[in-house]
Amino acid sequence: MAKVRIYELAKELEVSSKELITVLMDEFGVEAKNHMSVIDEEDADLIKELYSEQQKEAADKKEIIEEYESKINEEITKQQSKNSKRRKSAAVRKAEAEKAEETPDEVIELDETIIVKDLADKLKKPVVEVIKGLIFQGVMASVNQEIDFNTAEKLIESYGSFAVLKESNVGEIAKEQEDEIDDVNEEVSEDTQVKRPPIVTIMGHVDHGKTSLLDAIKESKVTATEAGGITQHIGAYTVDLNGEKITFLDTPGHEAFTAMRARGAQVTDIVILVVAADDGIMPQTVEAINHCKAAEVPMIIAINKMDKESANPDRVKQELTEYGLLAEDWGGDTICVPVSAHTKQGLDTLLEMIVLTAEMQELKADPNRRAKGTVIEAKLDKGRGPVASILVQNGTLKSGDSIIVGTTYGRIRAMIDDKGAKTKAAGPSIPVEILGLSEVPSAGDRFTVVKDEKTARNMADARKEKIRQEHFQTSNRVSMENLYNQIQEGKVKELSVIVKADVQGSVEAVRQSIEKLSAETVKVRVIHGAVGAITETDVSLAYASNAIIIGFNVRPDNNAIAIAERDGVEIKTYRIIYDALDDIKSAMIGMLDPEYKEVVIGRAEARQVYKISSVGTIAGCYILNGKLTRNCKVRVLRDNIVIAESTLASLKRFKDDAKEVAAGFECGLSVEKFNDIKEGDIIEGYIMEEIKPKGL
Known part of the structure; x- marks a missing residue:
């Protein structure tokens, strides 16, 4: 070749x-x-x-x-002809030309995106040359087109300079804005303060008639639409009483929703504690009392179900004294009103007591300032997007206002009052439903009106970043300080749960209730909780995290069901929270390491030993007590000392194999991997019996 x-x-x-x-x-x-x-x-x-x-x-x-250069030159020529009246002097053009010939700065600061013309100015190069450099990189961009940081960085490096990403000052701006909000919140002038309606929360034990009492007051029917007669969502309603407005905040009476009741106490002025006259003080009643005391909120005791024959209001008053509440007619300062939601007995007196208590508190607010308040409830509506029920606590909220809600922001597109009618403004103590938020906020989040949507977005981003940093700092990483503690804990099993619900308040309450089920042997951890249907993303997360999915008043979509079946992910849906908690307890018990106990089933004595070359040692035995079964575990005792532990290799009666041999009969047996059986040895048969855990 x-x-x-x-x-x-x-x-x-x-x-x-x-x-x-x-x-x-x-x-x-x-x-x-x-x-x-x-x-x-x-x-x-x-x-x-x-x-x-x-x-x-x-x-x-x-x-x-x-070809591209010719087009660019044509565009530049056209632009120059349009701006001929505003041409610069020859001296300025000369200075710019000299500047263009200068070498670029060694370090150039850039934002995440930059316009090609601005990049040319920073590089001190003609626009045509910059565009040519971009084309060589495979990027076709015009003069006014934006390019990303990575593309600009490569081009800058080709000119021998370095590009650095400009540090965002969002955090500093957001901090200044947060300070500004705090300053506004602190500004209190008696001249601008006016009387506002009281915010009343109804609390009490499940099935003591809270919702029925509220129905009787506002003459609506809420209970009929609720599962199991339990109010699963928080709602707010405004009623008029002789020209006076009262806002009622209805919290669930379910024992698992302690967190939601506690949140209600934080935004309320007066609490109506509903106690059934025929039932008395119950565990959730005690919880509600503790929440109110912690929040230092005045209580009015509504002794409900007075229409029943077994009603005993004196017993209720007696039980209240055990928790430091003494009725007014007994010489104390706690208002107790006997009522009946069924017959509407005592409702007028109850409302009068609310107005009287509100007057004593002198509740005031400034309607002419920026609005602030609290999210009562939030959900994701299929047609309307994120929807939040909020309670204005100060100022006046108007349609079109830009607000920051926790880590969420938005501009109010529409406001709907508790009657379902659209409204343009909501003053202090008025609940409304708002549309226009970027995400579903958390129930209990504080909202504040800011000057524009950009400010709200910057503040929301800054808050998210702060939460993310705090999460990283508190993550359970091994360090020298906690290494010994983690070794001492040993291997702790963990049940991972994903919670999806129809409203944010339910997510929070279910999350807290589930995590309280953690025991020493099994830790329950909610790895994700959100509003909305169960989706493919949730199933993927459950599959990756070996978790189960709990749906509360929501269902999985078709794709989620298919993927869950394929990957073996368990999805459980509920309407009543009791059922969910019971199932999780069962799952936790199933995860516990099983305990075993040894049960001796029989003892046999070796009376004659045969050694067969092809088989091994065969012992002719007499069953002393119990029985021996084929393949049971055995230990060989010699002078009551264990010399071997194994399993039965064979068990025979005469020449036939036997499943078991009972006491008083003779048999032949061999022990697996042990041929040193001698006459007089005791062969003890036993089984390991699993003890099923009964609870945590």
Whole structure:
């Protein structure tokens, strides 16, 4: 085969011999020592083909660049002709030309995106040259087009400079805005303060008639739509009483929703504690009392179900004294009103007591300032997007206002009052439903009106970043300080749960209730909780985290069901929270390491020993007590000392295999992997019986 010298091929290809040697070594793996080295003609043809393709690509690229440059020059010419009246002086143009010829700065600060024209100014290069450089990178961009930081960084480095990402001052701006909000909140002027309606929360034990009492007051029917007669969501309603407005905040009476009741006490002025006259003080009643005392909120005791024959209000008053509440007619300062939601007995007196208590508190607010308040409830509506029920506590909220709600922001597109009618403004103590938020906020989040949506977005981003940093700092990482503690804990099993619900308040309450089920042996951890249907993303997370999915008043979509079946992910849906907690307890008990106890089933004495070469040692035994079963575990005792533990290899009666041999009978047996049985040895048979855990 003909040979070709490297320098001849380089001359033909119009490249240097050194460059050709590098290509041969890198691309073709051909060892070439110097320009006088020879290669096969076949390799030479391949190299010629490679270079011809590269030249063709370069020619095509050059043609594209020339065509693009001509278009750019035409645009620039047109722009210059339009701005001919505003042309700069010759001296200014000369200064700019000199500036363009200057070398760029060594370090250039950039935002996450930059317009090509601005990049050219920073590089102190003509726009055409910058566009040409971008084309060589494979990026087709016009003068006014934005490019990302990575693209700009590569171009800047090609000019021998360095690009750095400009640090965002969002955090500083947000901090200033947070301080501004705090300052506004602190501004209190008696001249601008006016009387506001009281915010009343109804609390009490499940099935003591809280919702029925509220129904009787506002003459609506809420209970009929609730599962199991339990109020699962928080709602707020405003009623008029002789020209006086009262806002009622209805919290669930379910024992699992302690967190929601506690949140209600934080935003309320007066608490109506409903106690059934025929039932008395119950565990959740005690919880409600404790929440109210902690929040220092005045209580009015509504002794409900007075229409029943078994009603005993004096017993209720007596039980209240055990918790430091003494009725007014008994010489104390706790207002107790006997009522009946069924017959509407005592409702007028109850409302009068609310108005009287509110007057004593002198509840006031400034309606002419920026609004602030609390989210009562939030959900994701299929047609309307994120919807939040909020309670204005100060100021006046208007349609079109920009608000920051926890880590969420938005501009109010619409406001709906508790009667379902659209409204343009809501003053102090008025509950409304708002649309226009970027995400579903958490129930209990505080909201504040800010000057514009950009400010709200910056503050929300800053809060999210702060929460993220705090999460990283508190994550359970092994360090020298906690290493010993983690070793001491040993291997702790963990049940991971994903919670999805129809409203945010339910998510929070279910999350807290589930996590309270943690025991020493099994830890329950809610790895994700959100509003909305169970989706493919939830199933994927459950599959990756080995978790179960709990749905509360929501269902999985078809795709989620299919993927869950394929991946073996368990999805449980509930309407009553009791059922969910019971199932999780069962799951936790199932996860506990089973406990075993040893049960001796029988003892046999070896009375004669036979050694068979092909089988091993066979012992002729007499069953002393109990029985021996085939394949049971055995231990061999000699002088009451255990000399071997194994399993029965065979058990026979005469020549036939036996499943078991009872006391008083003889048998032949062999012990697996043990042939040193002697006459007089005791073979003790036993089984390991699992003890099923009954609870935590």
